[in-house]
Amino acid sequence: MPTWAYAADAAPVAGAASARPEPFSDLDKSPETARTFDATPTGRHVDFGASFIFVSPVSNSLEEAPPTLRYDPGSGLGVSGRIVILPYLHAALVFSWAAHGLDIDRGALGVPGGLSGGPLTSYRLELHVLPTLPIGERVRLFGLAGLGWGRLEIGVMQGAGEAGSFLVRERGASYFDVPLGIGASIALLPNWLSLDAMLWGSPTFAKKGTAHTSIQAFDGAGEPRTVGPLPEVPVWFTQSVGLSLLL
Numbered sequence: 001m002p003t004w005a006y007a008a009d010a011a012p013v014a015g016a017a018s019a020r021p022e023p024f025s026d027l028d029k030s031p032e033t034a035r036t037f038d039a040t041p042t043g044r045h046v047d048f049g050a051s052f053i054f055v056s057p058v059s060n061s062l063e064e065a066p067p068t069l070r071y072d073p074g075s076g077l078g079v080s081g082r083i084v085i086l087p088y089l090h091a092a093l094v095f096s097w098a099a100h101g102l103d104i105d106r107g108a109l110g111v112p113g114g115l116s117g118g119p120l121t122s123y124r125l126e127l128h129v130l131p132t133l134p135i136g137e138r139v140r141l142f143g144l145a146g147l148g149w150g151r152l153e154i155g156v157m158q159g160a161g162e163a164g165s166f167l168v169r170e171r172g173a174s175y176f177d178v179p180l181g182i183g184a185s186i187a188l189l190p191n192w193l194s195l196d197a198m199l200w201g202s203p204t205f206a207k208k209g210t211a212h213t214s215i216q217a218f219d220g221a222g223e224p225r226t227v228g229p230l231p232e233v234p235v236w237f238t239q240s241v242g243l244s245l246l247l
Contacts, residue, residue, distance in 0.1 A: 051242025
């Protein structure tokens with residue numbers, strides 16, 4: 001009798017041993033597990049970019065007489081940070097800087113002997129809202145609208161007069177703008193690196209500063225001379241091409 005009892009007890013033990021699960025040595029080979037531990041981002045959430053920019057200021061041409069001082073288009077650099085708010089709506093904060101030459105006619109700003117100097121430096125900080133349309137896996141098209149703040153500055157200029165040359169102190173002005181434009185983004189390395197191109201115009205308003213008012217300078221004889229205001233810039237046009245690192 002005891003022998004039969006031991007044999008009956010042994011059978012379940014043997015069955016339990018045979019049903020024992022396999023060890024976890026092949027965990028790394030599972031496709032689901034591989035996706036879990038994959039270090040590659042699964043989507044585009046934030047990116048940081050740097051770009052080459054080309055900026056064309058449109059000088060104020062609304063007055064009866066054509067301006068005698070004009071701002072040349074200039075090149076510069078831009079940096080940006082962009083986030084995905086919704087799948088079809090992104091937002092970006094963009095800072096850009098550019099340097100522009102000056103085309104100065106004799107008699108500009110009321111100085112008969114002529115002026116020399118420059119360059120004009122412009123920089124702006126803008127918030128862009130980007131309605132986005134994906135085209136396939138690699139291309140995104142987007143519109144651009146936003147609000148920004150900018151500033152232009154001109155260094156010390158030199159004037160010429162009958163009593164000799166004289167200096168005109170540096171001047172500047174700040175303004176707000178409303179950027180409007182279009183752009184495209186192409187993924188060079190999916191989920192890691194993209195090529196971005198943008199084109200936008202920025203109408204300006206609320207312009208304030210010494211650049212747009214007359215100032216006093218003193219000629220070689222110590223006599224005061226009035227130097228007229230610099231032309232305003234109603235619209236800035238910006239083109240940019242750059243790379244973005246996707247995070």
